[in-house]
Amino acid sequence: MSVGREQILTAAIRHLNEDPTASMAELAEAVGISRATLHRHFSSRDELMVALGHRALAEWEQAQEAAGVAEGAASTDPEEIRRVLDALLERLIEVADAYGFGLTDHAMAVHPDLLRRSDELEEREVALFAAAQRAGLLRADLPPRWISNAVFGLLVAVRESLRRGEVARRDVHHLLTTTFFQGAAGDGGRA
Amino acid sequence: MSVGREQILTAAIRHLNEDPTASMAELAEAVGISRATLHRHFSSRDELMVALGHRALAEWEQAQEAAGVAEGAASTDPEEIRRVLDALLERLIEVADAYGFGLTDHAMAVHPDLLRRSDELEEREVALFAAAQRAGLLRADLPPRWISNAVFGLLVAVRESLRRGEVARRDVHHLLTTTFFQGAAGDGGRA
DNA sequence: ATCGTCTGAGACATAATTGTCTCAGACGAT
DNA sequence: ATCGTCTGAGACAATTATGTCTCAGACGAT
Missing domain, CATH: 1.10.357.10 (Tetracycline Repressor, domain 2)
Incomplete structure (x- = not known):
């Protein structure tokens, strides 16, 4: 199932609330997508x-x-x-x-x-x-x-x-x- | 003039108040000492x-x-x-x-x-x-x-x-x- | 079945930071 | 003058995060 920008933001902010220093890799994992896909939606951190x-x-x-x-x-x-x-x-x-x-x-x-x-x-x-x-x-x-x-x-x-x-x-x-x-x-x- | 731990901490906290993401190099510069000396006082970040x-x-x-x-x-x-x-x-x-x-x-x-x-x-x-x-x-x-x-x-x-x-x-x-x-x-x- | 689209996995180069180390010079004490 | 101590400058390897890219496979639509 494909996740949209909004879902990414929601999951990302939830994770950042617990670990404000999370890397892109950690964020991607928290969202449940690959690092590549995360970069496809947001080209940079x-x-x-x-x-x-x-x-x-x-x-x-x-x-x-x-x-x-x-x-x-x-x-x-x-x-x-x-x-x-x-x-x-x-x-x-x-x-x-x-x-x-x-x-x-x-x-x-x-x-x-x-x-x-x-x-x-x-x-x-x-x-x-x-x-x-x-x-x-x-x-x-x-x-x-x-x-x-x-x-x-x-x-x-x-x-x-x-x-x-x-x-x-x-x-x-x-x-x-x-x-x-x-x-x-x-x-x-x-x- | 040699700076002690206390002076380092004072200058460091002052700089961190303005830029909480400052690197060790920036901190050392803000304190007015070299990066090496900073590491002599505090072995790690x-x-x-x-x-x-x-x-x-x-x-x-x-x-x-x-x-x-x-x-x-x-x-x-x-x-x-x-x-x-x-x-x-x-x-x-x-x-x-x-x-x-x-x-x-x-x-x-x-x-x-x-x-x-x-x-x-x-x-x-x-x-x-x-x-x-x-x-x-x-x-x-x-x-x-x-x-x-x-x-x-x-x-x-x-x-x-x-x-x-x-x-x-x-x-x-x-x-x-x-x-x-x-x-x-x-x-x-x-x- | 085939096409187009999107995805995950992973390789890759790059950059920034960190921690260690060496060396030469400044400085004060004796 | 000389010794011991501390310093700055800088090289160095290691680590980590970032951004890009490729490739193969999944998936739905037609």
Whole structure:
């Protein structure tokens, strides 16, 4: 049965999540095809990495669109923005878990195309956070870019927690949102 | 002038922070010594990486000790625990910034020695968070290990923010602590 | 049955990295 | 001045990953 580009990317990213230094030979084996065939689809390792990056960015973008980030950024309705934020975090968890290795991989930070596209996506989220601040949903004293980075960092935490099996998948969304919105301080911290 | 192991490690980590894939030759050049001399100090790349890992862990450990993590974990006094938490975050910022590449490097996750030591350090922090929960300082409904991972993730955010120059260094501690303790929700989120 | 297409296996050259080794020179201590 | 130590430069073999290529066989369509 012939495997397409998409299946190769899926299997490759799954393997790279466990061993980020895997060679083309290892990747081919993980996909279940020969090294030659892998090279027929992606003429160089670099090309494969860029394709992987674009796929991860596509998932990210899709998560934004499904959550309605653009609409949320343009809205002034706290209810709607809150819904968008929740939906975005929910979907970003999936993306972080599936494409997590890309969170830290340097291929993403090296290719101008990927970098530019990733900056653009990040910009949309920053705009959403800024809108959330205007609506009183998020604290106005935090720089939107810091908020964006904090969300990113918490997603790293999510991924790590899942990888180690320290938290159940069904609890992750609640942990992420409650930590992000309310923080970790207890009653004693305010009393 | 002869350079010692410590100076080599310092220069190497600084360079690896910018290019995590640097070869031994590049590292030697960055340090300002010849490749031969580098190999005289660290017979293999692996040995260098392990030394780097131990150094990063030593800094981490020192941060814990300076903050009084052990005492804090054994204490029931909210005031003291709060001071320890603050001091710990303050010092972890420095460590994350200086040894940040180790935050994501897999050498750390590959060598049993490093892994074990890193687990041990993490365990101490988990104990501190648990103590903070008992003292009412941190929410009791969050798993201590999730809190630990969340702090780690927020440190990644700190490092990234500093690297991009998106926030000033003097603001970072406040951003980190306020985000961690209070979260990002604004007034509108509770009203 | 035959054609066209795709595949796996493997040979091959190339390049990059690594680790070892040698040798000559710099340098400080005595 | 001389010794011992350390260094840089560079040669060297070994390893590994990469990219290309060829060839034979599988497979489906006609």
